[in-house]
Amino acid sequence: MYMASFMHSSVALFPHLSPSSSTSSSLPPVSSMAGVRAPTHSFSVAAVGRPASQAVEIDATAPATSTAEAAAEFDFKGYMLGKAAAVNRALDLAVPLAYPERIHEAMRYSLLVGGKRVRPVLCIAACELVGGDEDQAMPSACAVEMIHTMSLIHDDLPCMDNDDFRRGQPACHRAYGEPVAVLAGDALLALAFSHLADPANYPPARPIPPYLLVRAVGELARCIGSEGLVAGQVVDLDSTGVTESIGLDLLEFIHIHKTAILLEASVVIGAIIGGGLDREVERLRQYARCIGLLFQVVDDILDLTKSSSELGKTAGKDLASDKTTYPKLLGLEKSRELAGDLLRDAKLHLQGFDSRKAAPLLHLANYIAYRQK
Amino acid sequence: MYMASFMHSSVALFPHLSPSSSTSSSLPPVSSMAGVRAPTHSFSVAAVGRPASQAVEIDATAPATSTAEAAAEFDFKGYMLGKAAAVNRALDLAVPLAYPERIHEAMRYSLLVGGKRVRPVLCIAACELVGGDEDQAMPSACAVEMIHTMSLIHDDLPCMDNDDFRRGQPACHRAYGEPVAVLAGDALLALAFSHLADPANYPPARPIPPYLLVRAVGELARCIGSEGLVAGQVVDLDSTGVTESIGLDLLEFIHIHKTAILLEASVVIGAIIGGGLDREVERLRQYARCIGLLFQVVDDILDLTKSSSELGKTAGKDLASDKTTYPKLLGLEKSRELAGDLLRDAKLHLQGFDSRKAAPLLHLANYIAYRQK
Known part of the structure; x- marks a missing residue:
C-alpha cells in the first residue's frame, strides 16, 4: 500500500484550494470554447493555465525544473480541447445508430453527453509520451470512456x-427505462473490448502488434472486474451505514478501485499501445495511481469547501449522507497535505521522460489537483 | 437470412418428439453420474445414446454415412461427462474466493451451480476438431460459460x-440482492475477457499466437453487445405485449441473437483458438448457426408438448404468457420440419472434416435436437 509513504511525507498546503487561487484566473471553461461536443458539462482549466512554476511550489524539493520549463510553454487548454473533440468524433463513429435503434440510442445518449474525457485524454497522452500517436491510441481511448460510461x-x-x-x-x-439501461451498460462493456481488439480501428500504416492488444485487453478487463471497479463498488455498498468502522485503509481501497483504477488503466493501456518499454509502462502506472487517488481526495475536499453553485452539483453531500471522506478521517489540512503529496509523487514519476512530451501528463496532474469543481 | 433455405426444404417429422422415442432409453441422466459438479440440474442424453443411423434417418438424403459410422462408435455420454467435469474444475479455479468475498461468492454461486455446459463443450469440441486440444480451449470454454451466466x-x-x-x-x-447481482454480472463479463486474454492460462508448451487471441476476443465481444445478445434482448423486450405483429423474421432475429449467437461464438472461438483454417472456421460457424436456432425451436416444441414434470420446469409457459413461438407461427408439424432441416444442415456443415474428430459436434447436434427437456 503506498498510502504509508504518502502519509509520512511533509508537504505544504494546497494553494489551489485557498480562496485567492480559485479566483485567480479569468480563462473561460473549456466547454465554452469551440470544438468540444460537451455543452452540458463544463469544467474549468483556469488553474491549470497558470505557470507550472507556481503549480510545483507546493513542494520545493521536487526536482521538476526542466519539466516545469517545458510545461510552462505548453498550451494545455488547446491540447485538452483538441483531444476531447477528437475523442467525441471517434465515440460518435464507434456507436452508429444501427438496428435495434433503442439500445444504440441509449448507449449514445449516455456516451455522447460529454463530460471531461479525462480518461481518454490520459490514454492518448500516455501513448504519445512513449512514442505512439493519437490514431493508435484512439480505440483504447474510446474503450476506457465506454467503460466509464457503463459504470455510471x-x-x-x-x-x-x-x-x-x-x-x-x-x-x-x-x-430509457431500467431494462434498457442494464443492457446499454452491458453493451458498452462488450463494445469496449470489440472496439479495442478490432484491427480495422487502427491506422493501416501503423498497426498495433497483436501481443500488445492482448496485453491491453487484459489490463482493461482486470480494471473492471471483481478485483477492480466492481470490487470498489461492492466494498462501498457493504460499508454503507457502517461508517464508524471505516478506516483509512478501507477508504483507500474503495477509492483506488472505484475511481483510481480506471485512470490507471487509461494511462497504462495508452503506454502499452504506444509501444512503451516495460519500465516506462510501470512508471506511468505509478504516476496514474497517484493522480487516481488524488482525484478522489480533491473531490472530497471540494465537497466540503465549495458551494453548490461553485461545484455545479450539490455540495456537502458527503457530510449530509454521513459518508466517510478523507477530510472526515484526516481533517481538512491533512487531506490537503495528502493531495499535495500525491501531486508531487505523480510528477516525480514523470521525471526521466522527455519533458516536452511529458507536459500533457504533468498538466493533467495539475488539472486534477487544482480543479475547482 | 438462412431461414429462407430452411423453410423450402422437405424433411420428415422429428422422431425424437414422438411419444415412443421419449421413453426408448433407460440411460441415466448425465448429472446422476460420477464426476459432474452439477447436481441441481439434470439433463438426459438418452436420445443421443441411440445409434447415429437412427438419428440421421430424419433426412435420408443427407450424405452422412461415414460420419454416422464414426459417430456410432463414439461414447458421447462419456465425452460430455469428462468435458463437463473438466470445465467445472477450470471454472472453480477461475473464480477463487478472494476479497471482497461477497462478490466472488455471488459469481461462484451462479457460475458453479451446474447446468449442461453445452457452450464450453462446443468450444472444446470445435477446438479439438481443427487440431487444438482441451487445455488450449479451456480459457475460452470458461469465458463463454461466464458470459452465459452473466446473461442469466x-x-x-x-x-x-x-x-x-x-x-x-x-x-x-x-x-445476494440486486446490487450485487448487477455487479456480479458485470464482473463475470469482464472476467471472461481477462481469462481469455491471459497468456498464463494457456499450456506453456502450446501457447496461442496473440493474433488468434485478438480474434477470439473480438468474436466474444461482438456476440455479447448491441448487435449480439443485447440486441436479441432489446428486441424481445420491445416485442412484449405486441405479439400480433411478430412475424417469423422477427422471431428468428430474437432467437438468433438471444440464444444462437453465443452457441455460434462458442464454436467459432474454439475453432480460432485451435488454429482452424478460415474455411474451417466458417463451416463451423454455419454448423453453429444451425444448432443455435435448432436449440430454440426444440425449446418451443418441448414447452408445448411436454409436461412440467417431464421438463423439470413449468410447461406451457409460452402459451400462458402469449409468447410468440415457432409452433404458434408455423404449427407443430412445420416446427418439427424446421428442426429437422436445421439438424440436417448442421450435419452437412460437418462433412469434409475427419469423421472421427467430428463425432462430438455431430452428437451435440443430435443432443440438442433430441433432448427431452
Missing part, C-alpha cells in the same frame, strides 16, 4: 445509487 | 424477466 449507467440504477440525473440530464434508466 | 443473472433481475429461480435455486439477486 449501472451505478445510477434504482437498485444501486438511485440517481435520477447524470451530467445534467436524466440518467439513462430515467430516459 | 441480468435476465433474472426484477427489472428484466423478474425470475426468482434459476437452475433450481434462488436467482442471484434473490440470494
